Amino acid sequence: MLRISSFLNTQKQFIPNERYGVQLQFKRLFITCLLTLAAPLQAADNTIFQTLTTDTHNLDKYQWKYRPVVIFAPSKSDADYVHQMKILNESKSALTDRDIIVLSDTSPADNGRLRAKLEPIGFELVLIGKDGGVKLREKRPISAEVLLSTIDRMPMRKANLD
Template identity: 30%
Template structure:
Protein backbone atom coordinates (compact mmCIF):
# COMPACT_ATOMS: atom_id res chain seq x y z
CA UNK A 1 0.00 0.00 0.00
CA UNK A 2 1.08 3.54 -0.61
CA UNK A 3 -0.53 6.95 -0.33
CA UNK A 4 -1.98 6.43 -3.81
CA UNK A 5 -4.11 3.62 -2.35
CA UNK A 6 -5.71 6.08 0.04
CA UNK A 7 -7.09 7.92 -2.98
CA UNK A 8 -9.50 5.03 -3.58
CA UNK A 9 -11.39 6.32 -0.53
CA UNK A 10 -11.70 9.91 -1.81
CA UNK A 11 -15.36 10.98 -2.02
CA UNK A 12 -16.36 7.54 -0.67
CA UNK A 13 -14.95 7.29 2.85
CA UNK A 14 -13.27 9.29 5.55
CA UNK A 15 -10.01 7.66 6.68
CA UNK A 16 -8.52 7.46 10.16
CA UNK A 17 -4.86 6.46 10.25
CA UNK A 18 -3.50 5.04 13.51
CA UNK A 19 0.28 5.16 13.23
CA UNK A 20 2.65 3.68 15.80
CA UNK A 21 6.17 2.34 16.06
CA UNK A 22 4.66 -0.69 17.80
CA UNK A 23 1.04 -1.84 18.15
CA UNK A 24 1.64 -2.85 21.78
CA UNK A 25 2.13 0.71 23.03
CA UNK A 26 -0.49 1.85 25.57
CA UNK A 27 -1.67 4.79 23.42
CA UNK A 28 -2.18 2.58 20.38
CA UNK A 29 -4.03 -0.10 22.37
CA UNK A 30 -6.21 2.50 24.11
CA UNK A 31 -7.08 4.08 20.77
CA UNK A 32 -8.15 0.71 19.39
CA UNK A 33 -10.33 0.04 22.44
CA UNK A 34 -11.94 3.46 22.07
CA UNK A 35 -12.90 2.71 18.47
CA UNK A 36 -13.91 -0.94 18.80
CA UNK A 37 -17.17 -0.18 20.59
CA UNK A 38 -18.25 2.32 17.94
CA UNK A 39 -18.60 0.20 14.80
CA UNK A 40 -22.14 1.36 13.93
CA UNK A 41 -21.34 5.04 14.54
CA UNK A 42 -18.13 4.82 12.53
CA UNK A 43 -19.91 3.18 9.59
CA UNK A 44 -22.63 5.81 9.73
CA UNK A 45 -19.91 8.45 9.38
CA UNK A 46 -18.28 6.53 6.51
CA UNK A 47 -15.03 6.11 8.43
CA UNK A 48 -12.40 3.54 7.38
CA UNK A 49 -9.56 2.84 9.81
CA UNK A 50 -6.01 1.81 9.00
CA UNK A 51 -3.50 0.56 11.55
CA UNK A 52 0.02 1.40 10.37
CA UNK A 53 3.43 0.38 11.71
CA UNK A 54 6.90 0.89 10.20
CA UNK A 55 6.69 -2.32 8.20
CA UNK A 56 3.03 -3.40 8.12
CA UNK A 57 -0.51 -2.07 7.80
CA UNK A 58 -4.03 -3.43 8.04
CA UNK A 59 -7.48 -2.01 7.48
CA UNK A 60 -9.97 -2.19 10.34
CA UNK A 61 -10.09 -2.61 14.10
CA UNK A 62 -13.05 -4.91 14.61
CA UNK A 63 -11.57 -8.32 13.90
CA UNK A 64 -8.97 -10.29 15.76
CA UNK A 65 -8.03 -11.72 12.38
CA UNK A 66 -7.08 -8.48 10.65
CA UNK A 67 -4.87 -9.24 7.68
CA UNK A 68 -1.56 -7.43 8.05
CA UNK A 69 0.35 -6.66 4.86
CA UNK A 70 4.06 -5.95 4.71
CA UNK A 71 4.58 -2.52 3.17
CA UNK A 72 6.52 0.32 4.81
CA UNK A 73 5.68 3.03 2.25
CA UNK A 74 2.55 4.39 3.92
CA UNK A 75 4.27 4.75 7.29
CA UNK A 76 7.19 6.54 5.68
CA UNK A 77 4.90 8.89 3.74
CA UNK A 78 2.43 9.75 6.51
CA UNK A 79 4.59 9.84 9.66
CA UNK A 80 5.77 13.41 10.20
CA UNK A 81 7.47 13.46 13.59
CA UNK A 82 9.40 11.36 16.07
CA UNK A 83 6.45 10.63 18.35
CA UNK A 84 5.69 6.95 18.81
CA UNK A 85 1.96 7.47 18.15
CA UNK A 86 0.04 9.58 15.67
CA UNK A 87 -3.59 9.84 14.57
CA UNK A 88 -4.55 11.39 11.23
CA UNK A 89 -8.11 12.05 10.02
CA UNK A 90 -8.61 12.45 6.28
CA UNK A 91 -11.89 13.83 4.97
CA UNK A 92 -13.99 12.73 2.02
CA UNK A 93 -12.18 15.30 -0.12
CA UNK A 94 -8.83 13.64 0.65
CA UNK A 95 -7.65 16.55 2.78
CA UNK A 96 -6.10 16.17 6.21
CA UNK A 97 -8.58 17.31 8.87
CA UNK A 98 -6.70 16.39 12.06
CA UNK A 99 -3.25 15.23 13.10
CA UNK A 100 -2.37 14.65 16.74
CA UNK A 101 -0.08 12.60 18.96
CA UNK A 102 -2.55 11.98 21.75
CA UNK A 103 -5.49 9.62 22.14
CA UNK A 104 -8.40 10.80 19.99
CA UNK A 105 -11.61 10.68 21.99
CA UNK A 106 -14.81 9.55 20.33
CA UNK A 107 -16.46 12.85 21.26
CA UNK A 108 -13.74 14.86 19.52
CA UNK A 109 -13.68 12.55 16.47
CA UNK A 110 -17.44 12.70 16.02
CA UNK A 111 -17.56 16.47 16.63
CA UNK A 112 -15.00 17.03 13.86
CA UNK A 113 -16.77 14.70 11.42
CA UNK A 114 -20.25 15.96 12.30
CA UNK A 115 -19.06 19.52 11.69
CA UNK A 116 -17.87 18.75 8.16
CA UNK A 117 -20.06 20.27 5.42
CA UNK A 118 -20.86 16.99 3.66
CA UNK A 119 -21.78 15.30 6.95
CA UNK A 120 -24.00 18.23 7.98
CA UNK A 121 -25.72 18.13 4.60
CA UNK A 122 -26.36 14.39 4.97
CA UNK A 123 -27.76 14.85 8.48
CA UNK A 124 -30.00 17.74 7.38
CA UNK A 125 -31.33 15.71 4.44
CA UNK A 126 -32.33 12.87 6.81
CA UNK A 127 -34.52 15.24 8.84
Protein backbone atom coordinates (compact mmCIF):
# COMPACT_ATOMS: atom_id res chain seq x y z
CA MET A 1 0.00 0.00 0.00
CA LEU A 2 2.85 2.30 0.79
CA ARG A 3 4.29 1.85 -2.68
CA ILE A 4 0.99 2.80 -4.38
CA SER A 5 0.45 5.91 -2.25
CA SER A 6 4.03 7.05 -2.72
CA PHE A 7 3.64 6.50 -6.47
CA LEU A 8 0.44 8.61 -6.55
CA ASN A 9 1.98 11.38 -4.47
CA THR A 10 5.08 11.79 -6.56
CA GLN A 11 4.83 14.37 -9.24
CA LYS A 12 6.57 13.93 -12.50
CA GLN A 13 8.80 16.79 -13.31
CA PHE A 14 8.42 17.76 -16.91
CA ILE A 15 11.55 19.15 -18.45
CA PRO A 16 10.79 20.58 -21.86
CA ASN A 17 13.29 19.79 -24.52
CA GLU A 18 14.11 21.81 -27.59
CA ARG A 19 11.74 19.82 -29.81
CA TYR A 20 8.80 20.38 -27.45
CA GLY A 21 9.46 24.13 -27.43
CA VAL A 22 9.42 24.29 -31.22
CA GLN A 23 6.18 22.28 -31.38
CA LEU A 24 4.55 24.56 -28.81
CA GLN A 25 5.61 27.67 -30.69
CA PHE A 26 4.29 26.20 -33.94
CA LYS A 27 0.93 25.39 -32.33
CA ARG A 28 0.64 28.93 -30.95
CA LEU A 29 1.54 30.42 -34.33
CA PHE A 30 -0.95 28.15 -36.10
CA ILE A 31 -3.80 29.12 -33.74
CA THR A 32 -2.94 32.80 -34.06
CA CYS A 33 -3.03 32.53 -37.86
CA LEU A 34 -6.39 30.75 -37.78
CA LEU A 35 -7.90 33.42 -35.54
CA THR A 36 -6.45 36.19 -37.69
CA LEU A 37 -7.87 34.68 -40.88
CA ALA A 38 -11.26 33.91 -39.34
CA ALA A 39 -11.88 37.46 -38.08
CA PRO A 40 -12.39 39.06 -41.54
CA LEU A 41 -14.62 36.18 -42.61
CA GLN A 42 -16.80 36.68 -39.58
CA ALA A 43 -16.87 40.43 -40.18
CA ALA A 44 -17.78 39.88 -43.84
CA ASP A 45 -20.60 37.59 -42.84
CA ASN A 46 -22.00 40.26 -40.53
CA THR A 47 -21.82 43.04 -43.14
CA ILE A 48 -23.08 41.21 -46.23
CA PHE A 49 -26.68 42.29 -45.44
CA GLN A 50 -27.17 46.01 -44.87
CA THR A 51 -30.00 48.51 -44.82
CA LEU A 52 -29.77 51.19 -47.46
CA THR A 53 -29.80 54.65 -45.87
CA THR A 54 -32.14 57.31 -47.24
CA ASP A 55 -29.27 59.69 -48.03
CA THR A 56 -27.47 57.15 -50.24
CA HIS A 57 -27.67 58.61 -53.74
CA ASN A 58 -25.14 56.35 -55.48
CA LEU A 59 -23.13 53.20 -54.89
CA ASP A 60 -19.70 54.62 -55.78
CA LYS A 61 -18.13 53.44 -52.52
CA TYR A 62 -18.74 49.82 -53.62
CA GLN A 63 -17.41 50.25 -57.17
CA TRP A 64 -14.57 47.88 -58.11
CA LYS A 65 -14.84 46.14 -54.71
CA TYR A 66 -18.34 44.67 -54.48
CA ARG A 67 -21.33 43.67 -56.57
CA PRO A 68 -24.29 45.29 -54.80
CA VAL A 69 -27.64 43.53 -54.92
CA VAL A 70 -30.17 46.22 -54.08
CA ILE A 71 -33.57 44.99 -52.95
CA PHE A 72 -36.49 47.37 -52.87
CA ALA A 73 -39.74 46.34 -51.20
CA PRO A 74 -42.86 48.04 -49.84
CA SER A 75 -42.07 46.71 -46.34
CA LYS A 76 -39.96 44.18 -44.43
CA SER A 77 -43.00 41.91 -44.26
CA ASP A 78 -43.57 41.90 -48.03
CA ALA A 79 -43.85 38.24 -49.11
CA ASP A 80 -41.48 38.66 -52.08
CA TYR A 81 -38.90 40.42 -49.87
CA VAL A 82 -39.07 37.75 -47.16
CA HIS A 83 -38.73 34.98 -49.77
CA GLN A 84 -35.77 36.68 -51.51
CA MET A 85 -33.95 37.29 -48.23
CA LYS A 86 -34.42 33.64 -47.27
CA ILE A 87 -32.91 32.55 -50.59
CA LEU A 88 -29.93 34.88 -50.16
CA ASN A 89 -29.37 33.91 -46.52
CA GLU A 90 -29.09 30.27 -47.56
CA SER A 91 -26.33 31.21 -50.04
CA LYS A 92 -24.13 33.43 -47.86
CA SER A 93 -20.84 31.71 -48.68
CA ALA A 94 -21.49 31.82 -52.43
CA LEU A 95 -22.44 35.51 -52.17
CA THR A 96 -19.28 36.29 -50.21
CA ASP A 97 -17.20 34.36 -52.75
CA ARG A 98 -18.57 36.61 -55.49
CA ASP A 99 -18.07 39.86 -53.54
CA ILE A 100 -21.81 40.49 -53.21
CA ILE A 101 -23.24 42.91 -50.70
CA VAL A 102 -27.02 42.98 -50.22
CA LEU A 103 -28.57 46.40 -49.62
CA SER A 104 -32.24 46.65 -48.66
CA ASP A 105 -34.69 49.54 -48.85
CA THR A 106 -38.04 48.53 -47.35
CA SER A 107 -39.32 52.03 -46.59
CA PRO A 108 -40.74 53.74 -49.68
CA ALA A 109 -42.24 56.48 -47.50
CA ASP A 110 -38.73 57.60 -46.49
CA ASN A 111 -38.11 58.73 -50.10
CA GLY A 112 -34.56 57.38 -50.30
CA ARG A 113 -32.37 59.07 -52.89
CA LEU A 114 -31.32 55.80 -54.57
CA ARG A 115 -34.95 54.66 -54.65
CA ALA A 116 -35.87 57.90 -56.41
CA LYS A 117 -33.02 57.39 -58.89
CA LEU A 118 -33.81 53.74 -59.77
CA GLU A 119 -37.61 54.20 -59.51
CA PRO A 120 -38.65 50.70 -58.41
CA ILE A 121 -42.34 49.87 -58.17
CA GLY A 122 -43.19 47.39 -55.41
CA PHE A 123 -40.63 44.62 -55.03
CA GLU A 124 -37.55 44.86 -57.20
CA LEU A 125 -34.07 43.32 -57.16
CA VAL A 126 -31.26 45.20 -58.91
CA LEU A 127 -27.82 43.67 -59.45
CA ILE A 128 -25.06 46.23 -59.90
CA GLY A 129 -21.72 45.09 -61.33
CA LYS A 130 -18.33 46.03 -59.93
CA ASP A 131 -18.11 48.58 -62.74
CA GLY A 132 -21.21 50.34 -61.38
CA GLY A 133 -23.55 49.33 -64.21
CA VAL A 134 -26.96 47.72 -63.79
CA LYS A 135 -26.63 44.04 -64.76
CA LEU A 136 -30.03 42.66 -63.81
CA ARG A 137 -33.46 43.98 -62.76
CA GLU A 138 -36.17 41.63 -61.58
CA LYS A 139 -39.66 42.33 -60.26
CA ARG A 140 -39.98 38.87 -58.67
CA PRO A 141 -37.66 36.96 -56.33
CA ILE A 142 -34.96 35.04 -58.18
CA SER A 143 -33.18 31.84 -57.25
CA ALA A 144 -29.61 31.88 -56.03
CA GLU A 145 -28.68 29.86 -59.12
CA VAL A 146 -29.95 32.58 -61.46
CA LEU A 147 -28.14 35.31 -59.55
CA LEU A 148 -24.89 33.38 -59.25
CA SER A 149 -24.86 32.19 -62.86
CA THR A 150 -25.47 35.78 -64.03
CA ILE A 151 -22.41 36.86 -62.06
CA ASP A 152 -20.35 33.88 -63.18
CA ARG A 153 -20.87 34.92 -66.82
CA MET A 154 -19.44 38.40 -66.16
CA PRO A 155 -15.96 39.07 -67.60
CA MET A 156 -14.53 40.29 -64.28
CA ARG A 157 -15.73 37.15 -62.50
CA LYS A 158 -14.25 34.94 -65.22
CA ALA A 159 -10.94 36.78 -64.91
CA ASN A 160 -10.93 36.20 -61.13
CA LEU A 161 -11.40 32.47 -61.64
CA ASP A 162 -8.44 32.18 -64.02
